[in-house]
Structure formats: structure tokens, C-alpha cells
Amino acid sequence: MMFFLLEYVVLRLAYLLVTIARTTGDHPRMTDTSGRQPNTTTHTIDDTTAGRGGAADRSTTGSLSDATSHGPFNISEQEIYERLHRLRRDVPSSTILDQPPRIPELTGRLTLRMADPTTEDPKTVSRWMNRPHLVETWEQPWPADQWKRDWEAKLSGTYSVPLIILLDGEECGYMEIYRPHRDEIGRVYDSRFHDLGFHVAVGDGAKTGHGVFPPLLMNLCDELIATNPPSDLIVVEPDYRNERLPRIALMNDWVDGGERQQRADRRVHLLGYAKTDEARERVLAGKE
Numbered sequence: 001m002m003f004f005l006l007e008y009v010v011l012r013l014a015y016l017l018v019t020i021a022r023t024t025g026d027h028p029r030m031t032d033t034s035g036r037q038p039n040t041t042t043h044t045i046d047d048t049t050a051g052r053g054g055a056a057d058r059s060t061t062g063s064l065s066d067a068t069s070h071g072p073f074n075i076s077e078q079e080i081y082e083r084l085h086r087l088r089r090d091v092p093s094s095t096i097l098d099q100p101p102r103i104p105e106l107t108g109r110l111t112l113r114m115a116d117p118t119t120e121d122p123k124t125v126s127r128w129m130n131r132p133h134l135v136e137t138w139e140q141p142w143p144a145d146q147w148k149r150d151w152e153a154k155l156s157g158t159y160s161v162p163l164i165i166l167l168d169g170e171e172c173g174y175m176e177i178y179r180p181h182r183d184e185i186g187r188v189y190d191s192r193f194h195d196l197g198f199h200v201a202v203g204d205g206a207k208t209g210h211g212v213f214p215p216l217l218m219n220l221c222d223e224l225i226a227t228n229p230p231s232d233l234i235v236v237e238p239d240y241r242n243e244r245l246p247r248i249a250l251m252n253d254w255v256d257g258g259e260r261q262q263r264a265d266r267r268v269h270l271l272g273y274a275k276t277d278e279a280r281e282r283v284l285a286g287k288e
Helices: 002-024 077-083 121-129 132-138 144-154 213-227 244-251 277-284
Strands: 110-114 160-167 170-178 196-202 233-236 255-263 266-274
Touching (some): 121 160, 121 170, 132 196, 244 266, 255 277, 266 277
Parallel strands (some): 196 233
Antiparallel strands (some): 170 196
């Protein structure tokens, strides 16, 4: 009994350290493949369900430090790739940032907190994801243990940050803020390593359809870009059959990247929240 209690305390402390690091850590200085040097100064994160799709092809290219363990959960780099099926192995190491996306501190109706694999969070998200509206759009009706393993891998790397959404202080959904350049979506548009993306799942269907989430998410986009310089683009890629999200996004000046074949079994509608003309053109490049 004492051993399990000690193990729990260690994991909780490790989780708190990760949380602190992801809200205060600095971004590294790196050179883009285009030769541009990003500004790495840091600052202090609907009617929508931005589905992401579950399975993915697993590229075997690229090199891994297989024996090296990472993060508070002692997971090897090889295992991170095995658990996170959308994570690309063919991205040059020179374009991989050393820190995950920074999460802004929101103070309005919509707030975010880090998902914690050592608590009841995996059970809560599993329950949401097994509801019909999310089974169809996210395709991840996973059991709680699989969500736990997924978050352990995410919190051990720099690709994606799992979050719980709160509306007026009440937990109501799940979000991932990630780096599209390292994701399979980065293959179907002109991605850069500082681009951002997010997936949103509103677990409580009763909270959608009232016009509450769109303005809150638009504010989130501005805060997210301000918190992650030199980011100038946020992408979302709902299933191509999702008509609601593109309609809302385009009403709020998002760029329509059209339909893209993300992988053999997944076709999506690419949308971009672009803050520069260059970012806008990158979303439009390759539009069918």
C-alpha cells in the first residue's frame, strides 16, 4: 500500500513540474528550413467540434533515440512515436522545437487546464468520446487507459498538449493544441515548424448550438498566437463532411484551404486563421 501511495505522489509531482514548465518555459532559437530565423521572445490559451480522426499511417523514416527516456513518465522516444500515431517520423530534427506550444492564461468564461493522466480526467474524456456526436467526428471512442497512455506520451514530448475545457468553471470538453508541422496534416499544406493547430471536442452536446463557443474560440486564437511568437497561423482540419465548422470559421475571416486527403482513409477540410499574407498563401497553396 505504501509503495502505491509513494508512486502516486511521485507522478503527481512530475505532472505539476510538467505543467509549470509548459506555462513558463522558453522556446529555443532555431532556423527554419526556409532560412528565416524566428523571433523566440515568449509571453505569458461553439458550436464546433473540430474532429481529428484516430488512426494514421506510420512512416518509418527519420531517426530516433530509441533508448532515451523522456519526461515524467519515463517513456522512450520510440514509444512516444508508437503511442502517438499521427506524429510524423520524417520531420528533420532541425525543425523540431524543444518546447511544446505555450498555453495562454484565459480569464473569461472559457478557461483551460492541463489534462492530468494521474486523475479521473481519462475516465471523463473517455465518457465524452463515447457519445455519438464525438464517436462520429473524432473516431476515438477509447477506454480511459488508452487516453491515459496517449497523454503520458504527449506530456513527455513537445508535439501536443492535452487540455480540459471549462466553461464558467464547469468541465465541458477536451482540446489538444499541437504543432501541425510534426503532424500528418503538415504533409498536405505548406507547414512551418512554428504553426499551431487545435482539435476541440465539446463533451456536453447541450452546450452547443447556442452561439456560445465561436466568439470564445476566436478570442482563444488571438491569445494563442500572441503567446507563441513567431506563430502567424492556426489550422484546423475537420472531416470534410462537417459543414458547420467551416461555415462558422469562414464567417470569422478564416482562410478556406479546401478539401485535402490527409491520409488514405481520412479526407478533411483545411481551414486557417492567418495573421499575415504569407500565412494565408500557405493555406491556399495546393487547394483543389
